[in-house]
Amino acid sequence: MLIPIRTSTAQQPCILLAGDIGGTKTNLASYKYDGKTFSLLKENKYRTKSYDDLGKMISDFLAGDKTPDRMCFGVAGPVLNGKVQITNVPWGIDSKQISGLYNNIPVHLINDLETTAYGLAVLEDKDIHIVHKGKHTPGNWGIIAPGTGLGEAGLYWDGTTAHPFPTEGGHCDFSPRTTLDIDMFIYLKKKFGHVSWERLLSGPGILTIYEFLRDVKEMDVPAWLTDKMLAHADASALISENAVSVPICTETMNLFMRYLAIEAANLALKVKATAGIFIGGGIMPKNLKYLDAHTFIRWFHDFGRMKHVLEDIPVKIILNDKTALLGAAWYAVNPNE
Incomplete structure (x- = not known):
């Protein structure tokens, strides 16, 4: 356990279905919970947009299996009153509707970064890469996770246990610092209207940074790379794969890292994450x-009068790509009471 997260008094052995529902892919898994540990029974991955609703996806996953005793899904989007419209996906989820399909079992919907936060309860040291050790100061934690979009969450420390809470901080305004950043803002403003951090700190954001360097800063693009970009299904992955040898790709990833360091520090200051910042997501x-x-942390610390606060904050990268799924499983048996 990396973080002591609050537990429920109503834990019972059960079979549960957990889900991590993102804008690009969805992971579903069934677990047997014996009151202490989770045993994986089955797991499948799906392309989210290949389905018109979650109910059909669950039906395909269970495919004749016994109905689970409870379900929990971490979803990329703001959950309000048990309902959510998934960000970057043309359909939503209603927990009561899903529950009604399966004998009215408990069905929980929480934000996907909230499930990532709960997943920290079951991770180990091997699941973490330390960027900056910092100091161990009791207090809150923050989580920032660039993926298909940009997720952010916090964990409130009550002196004994941590209590995860979701935010939609990835949709807050991008704040330029340099003249290049201002040019970036103008470019994005024309393209999107509202310029959020998610427009830069995400898979699509990597491509956006690349296009800015190509179209506005007029950096050279090798002809072979242009051809590959047209044929490649994941242009952002192609950019990162060539960051060592192609200058425009190198600068794209440098800017991505700088913006991530800055927004991670913004989050740390907003939630007073003295205990640490975790960087999640697939990127x-x-x-x-x-x-x-060294350079990343220099950017993270570059906040004027708050530099001394940020210097003490540990920064760690979550390596386990099942963290959100494990967090959903954990929440299924430890729901807020």
């Missing part, structure tokens, strides 16, 4: 070779 574990920890 960073795949791009550790491009992470210059």
Whole structure:
């Protein structure tokens, strides 16, 4: 256990269904819970947009299996009164509707970054890459996770246990610092209207940074790369794969890392994350070779009068890509009472 997270007094052995529902892919898994540990029974991945609703996806996953005793889904979007419209996906979820399909069992919907936070309850040291050790100061934690979008969450420390809470901080305004950032803001403003951090700190954001450097800063693009970009299903992955040898790709990833350091520090200050910042999502574990920890932390600390506060905050990257799924399983048996 990396963080002592609050537990429920109503834990019971059960079979549960957990889900991590993102804008690109959805992971579903069934677990047997014996009152102490989770045993994986089955797991499948789905393309989210290949389905018109979650009910059909669950039906395909269970495919004749016994109905689970409870379900929990971490969802990329703001959950309000048991309902959510998934960000970047044209359909939503209603927990009561899903429950009604399965004998009115408990069905919980929480934000996907909230499930990531709960997942920290079951992670181990091997699941973490330390960027900056900092100091162990009791207090809150923050989580920032660039993926298909940008998720942010916090964990409130009550002196004994941590209590995860969701935010929609990834949709807050991007704040430029340099003249290049201002040019970036103008470019994004024309393209999107509202310029949020998610427009830069996400898979699509990597492509956006690349296009800005190509179209506005007029950096050279090799003809072979242009051809590959047209044929490649994941242009952002292609950019990161060539960051060592192609200057425009190198600068794209440098800017991505700088913006991530800045927004991670913004989050740390907003939730007073003296105990640490965790970086989740699928992008960073795949791009550790491009992470210059010294430079990243210099950007993270560059906040004027708050530099001394940020210098003490540990910064860690979550390597386990099942963290949100494990967090959903954990919440299914430890719901807020």
